[in-house]
Amino acid sequence: MSDWRIVPGRETVAVIPILSFGVIMMLFGSGCATSSGVSKTEALIASMTRGETKDNLALNSRIxxxxxxxxxxxxxxxxxxxxLEISVFGIEELSKIKARVSSEGFITLPLAGTVSAGGKSAIALEETIKTALGSKYVRDPQISVFVLEHHSHRISVLGAVKKPGVFEVSGPRSVVDMLAMAEGLTEQSDQVVYLIRKATKSPTASEPPGLQPPATSNGKSAQEAVLEINLEEMLVNGRDELNAPLQSGDVVHVPKAGSFFVGGAVTKPGSYLLKGREVTVDQAIIEAGGVTRVADFEGVKIFRENKGQKKQLIEVSLNEMEQGQKGPLVMKNDVILVSSNGFKSAWFGFLEFIRFGVGASF
Structure with a gap:
């Protein structure tokens, strides 16, 4: 009796270049150092690359x-x-002075006069003010700068990223920039990103192609425009045009990947992520380690959810797929169960009994 098994085969896959940790450190070694001597950039790289699977590490490395x-x-x-609220410690007259950054990027302070603030961090501005005051008026002044109101860009990064939230940014930012600020993708992330933007009546020339508000059921345009971005196309295949420039109020959403479950007479039963792939039933079983020797090749069942309806039952023959027939595509939340063949179970159970039970008596 032949023991047919679906086992993992060799597949031709695209080789995704993974930047080594050392190369990334050379590229971004100029980050601001923390008190422990480790730069924020180094800490972020360590966070984004720790405990990653190969595919996820490749995408985060490209980000x-x-x-x-x-x-x-x-x-x-x-x-x-x-x-801004600016204080010089020990000098009451220069305590809690409020100053707003002008359109040219300057602020005006007593004694210091006009000071350039735009494009600087709060720490850098403290040093600038310290130099301006220390050169003429105050010996070794201690300055603090606190941002009371942020009026630069606010961009949200939500979903399957390591640090979701609303980020205060200034200067131009892109989708990849914001994914980096959110410390990269989680293991549960899908391979698409959605850019969500409030729709305008007259889109500007800088609007990324494809960012169009979808039509609603009443024929009117929705209030938000949505652009779907394929991460592999953008990060691996070099389609830089997908790395859209962002505006204040934009939302970058990374959905969780859909998953499916494979159980029954397979080697590694469990849940597996679709990750934006097209996976057939036989490929799903291979991903679960292939079938065991008691599997019923005519007893594969797919339980599929249908909104508002009972679960759909789809029966599949692995024998037909081994003869070249393409298996059905797996969908999100599918449950795939490989039944055991009663005769095979009894036969192999008998062989195990002979091997261990009878053999042990001699």
């Missing part, structure tokens, strides 16, 4: 390589309209 280094440093840079 690090493509991101603006300012995004990795993590320091908020001051911009037009930001309201």
């Amino acid at each position: 690090l390589a493509m991101a603006n280094p300012d995004s990795l440093a993590g320091d908020y840079t001051l911009g037009q309209g930001d309201l």
Whole structure:
């Protein structure tokens, strides 16, 4: 009796270049150092590359390589309209002075006069003010700068990223920059990203292609425009046009990958992520380690959810797929169960009994 098994085969896959940790460190070694001597950039790289699977490490490595280094440093840079509170310790007249950054990027302070603030971090501005005051008026002044109001860009990064939230940024930022600021993708992330933007009546020339508000059921355009971005196309295949420039109020959403379950007479039963792939039933079983020797090749069942309806039952023959027939595609939340063949179970159980039970009596 032949023992047919679906086992993992060799497949031709695209080789995704993975940047070594050392190369990434050379690219972004200019990050601001922390008190422990480790830069924020180094800490971010360690966070993004720790405990990653090969595919996820490849995508996060590409995010690090493509991101603006300012995004990795993590320091908020001051911009037009930001309201600052500036204090010089020990001098009452120079305590809690409020100053707003002008459209040209300057603030005006007593004694120090006009000081350039735009494009600097709060720490850098403290040093600038310290130099301006220390050169003429105050010996070794101790300065603090606190941002009371942020009027630069606010961009949200949500979903399957390691540090979701609303980020205060200034200067131009792209989708990849924001993914880097959110410390990269989690293991549960899908391979698509959605850019969500409030729709405008007259889109500008800088709008990325494809960012169009979908039509609603009443024929009117929705209030938000959505652009779907394929991460592999953008990060691996070099389609830089997908790395869209962002505006204040934009939302970058990384959905969780859909999953399916494979159980029954397979080697490694469990849940597996689709990750934006097209996976057939036989490929799903291979991903679960292949079938065991008691599997019923005519007893594969797919239980599929249908909104508002009972679960759909689809029966599949592995024998037909081994003869060249393409198996059905797996969908999100599918449950695939490989039944055991009663005769095979009894036969192999008998062989095990002969091997261990009878053999042990001699």
